[in-house]
Amino acid sequence: MSVRTGKDRTAPLTFSDQELFDLAAAWVALSLAFAILMTPISTTYVDVGRLLTMAALSFVTVGVAFLLHELAHKVVAVRYGQVAEFRADYGMLFVALMSALVGFLFAAPGAVYHSGRVSERENAMIALAGPLTNHGLAALFLPLSLLPGIFGVVGQMGVWINLFLAAFNMLPFGPLDGKSVWNWNKVVFAVVFVPTVAVAGYVVLFVGPF
Incomplete structure (x- = not known):
């Protein structure tokens, strides 16, 4: 997710x-949220072994999906002469953890805030960079998902998580990436949004993360 602010400065890619x-905080919280989502939990029972396994696998797969999504926003923003930094939303990280407990993950861990003069098209390109990066990662994880054992599980989770993040962030609401694309060009929005949601919905509902 990326959010535009009003200052006009230029800086290299630094952190x-x-x-x-x-x-790091968003990485850990999102990994735990995905692990909770994929682990049967009730008021009387928690499969601790499965929770720890899912946490370890999510740390790798969610970490790659989340970090590269946000870095894509930052790299493209800097390419357009922006000052860009990620800031976690700790309230929304708490919401992500709590929503996972009830079987639904609301993943809005924060955003790359960028400042400077950009056109509406350039702002949309900055927004699109994140979801399109998740598409590319899902394609890279796909061959791995065909392998047996732990590598296959990592691959399947990588595909599932990246498609989920791409679809969620393309929703045309609030600070989500889809809103910037919608405001710029509704045809481009539809070309990206429709297949993203269709594929992600199929994988989430009928294939599963593992």
């Missing part, structure tokens, strides 16, 4: 200590 801390 502040606060940005690195926020990226």
Whole structure:
């Protein structure tokens, strides 16, 4: 997710200590949320072994999906002469963990905030960079998903998580990436959004993460 602000400056691709801390915090919280979502939990029973396994696998797959999604926003924003930094939304990280407990993940861990003069098209390109990166990652994980054992599980989770993140972020609401694309060009939005949601919906509902 990316959010445009109003300042006009230019800077190289660098990372502040606060940005690195926020990226790490969001990485850990999202990994735990996905692990909780994929582990049977009730008021009387928690499969601790499965929860730990899913947490470890999610740390790898969610970590790659989330970090590269946000880095794509940042790289493209800097390419357009923006100052760009990721900031975690700790309230929404808490919501992600709580929603996972009831069987649905609302994943809005934060955003890359960028400042400077950009056109509506350039702002849309910055927004599109994240979901399109998830599409590319899903394609890279796909061959791995065909392998047996743990590598196959990692591949299947990688495909599932990346398609989920791409579809969620393309929703045309609030600060989500889809809103910037919708505001710029509704045809481009439809070309990306429709197949993204269709494929993600099929994988989430009928294939599953593992």
